[in-house]
Amino acid sequence: MFDHDGNQVGTVSDVRDGSAHVDTSDGDSGILDDLTDALGWDDDDDTHELRNDDVDTVDNDGVHLRQF
Known part of the structure; x- marks a missing residue:
């Protein structure tokens, strides 16, 4: 997973019920x-649920977050 500037900020570790866990x-x-x-x-947690609203794009490189 990458922030809006292209920095890797995590890895999608699981997808459950259509929700990515990072x-x-x-x-x-x-x-x-x-x-x-x-x-x-x-x-305090290392794994988080990613909301669709926070995603800008998904491509072959990974999940890219919207700008905050």
Whole structure:
């Protein structure tokens, strides 16, 4: 998964009932701090549910988030 600037911020670890679950344990903590706030994610968790409204595009490279 990539932020709007193309920085890798996580990996889609699972898809359940049409919802992607993202593992952010390998993401850049400086970028993730702002991103988790914008997405309303709990900083203590490494896996988060990604809402469709937060996705800009999906392509062969991965999931790209909208600009926050």
